[in-house]
């Protein structure tokens with residue numbers, strides 16, 4: 001063999017053995033990434049175990065399936081459950097729970113982003129900024145409602161909405177979306193803020209240079225500017241429930257899709273996106289099971305968007321789904337081991353929409369019980385699908401006569417007030433389906449965590465809801 005050929009073979013062998021060594025060395029280094037580049041943090045407001053299970057059972061009956069199919073996030077392998085009591089109450093409200101989920105610190109009910117003594121707390125938004133994650137917040141209630149505002153705001157009054165708008169303006173939140181900007185009509189009267197309307201708050205946001213828009217496309221495609229996408233910038237009005245949609249309204253899915261597109265276009269180093277199913281809680285406050293289930297489905301559909309994103313960005317994405325507290329004390333099955341979701345199949349309107357229908361009939365001067373009976377049958381399936389006993393009909397008739405004797409009292413579900421006629425009808429509907437509720441407010445029940453993606457196993461260590469943001473902060477490479 002020629003000397004030159006020997007040299008070439010020798011050199012080639014050395015290169016091959018070097019490659020092998022590098023490969024072995026690379027193999028020895030753990031390849032699984034430690035830090036997720038894209039973090040989705042879903043919060044189902046008021047969503048606990050039974051709201052999820054109930055939605056799954058409802059879907060199976062509605063779709064005519066013999067087997068119950070789990071929602072996308074309840075199929076995640078990593079799941080856990082946590083306590084959620086606040087610093088002041090065994091039963092938390094959305095402000096204290098939102099603070100816990102955003103800052104890792106327990107606080108008193110009604111406090112946003114401050115501890116029980118009123119000191120301002122660091123939140124996941126702060127950590128995200130420091131660690132170069134772009135921040136997005138999405139909800140289907142107000143952008144300054146309790147849950148989203150815990151990621152940028154500080155107030156010892158959850159209804160201090162104008163102050164929370166100022167905090168949002170001063171924050172690093174790049175993209176925000178929700179139904180509206182809340183003014184004081186939805187909270188207790190406060191002389192200091194009384195005159196500040198939604199339209200004025202919108203103006204304040206625009207003056208700060210933020211692109212506040214009602215256009216989904218514009219929000220999705222914006223580059224190099226902060227964006228606020230809302231359904232209404234004139235008055236404090238929420239988008240309707242899924243069940244009451246007429247078409248054309250801004251939905252949680254529209255907002256989530258817009259957020260993902262915007263963040264994909266603008267975030268160089270990754271993003272942190274919180275998505276809240278806020279109306280779920282409203283529906284559960286009204287003990288309106290079908291409306292609640294459809295809101296759970298809506299949140300699950302938003303999680304599907306995150307899963308699609310994760311498919312495009314494997315090994316870089318983390319999805320966490322949790323809740324702030326349980327609402328309504330929902331029970332699945334009170335009657336002889338049975339749940340009869342089929343009794344819900346004729347419900348076409350939420351309890352709140354039904355209240356509006358009843359009030360419209362009253363305003364039109366309709367005074368015949370049969371008209372009201374027909375409306376309850378058309379929208380809730382009473383008498384047609386759901387049998388109504390003589391005793392129950394007497395109760396409903398009594399409520400009906402009350403309508404003409406006096407305006408109210410109404411059943412106060414915190415966010416909305418229902419006519420007694422509607423409340424009793426919903427109660428009968430629930431009873432027929434063997435569903436029950438113990439509260440018009442929240443309960444102290446455990447809340448679930450479902451996690452999938454980079455770092456998911458870390459959530460198995462969580463014991464209280466305050467551990468969730470601490471875990472996320474750690475995975476981001478920072479600290480709360």
Ligand SMILES: [Zn+2]
Pocket residue numbers: 045046093094095097281324325
């Ligand atoms: Zn809540």
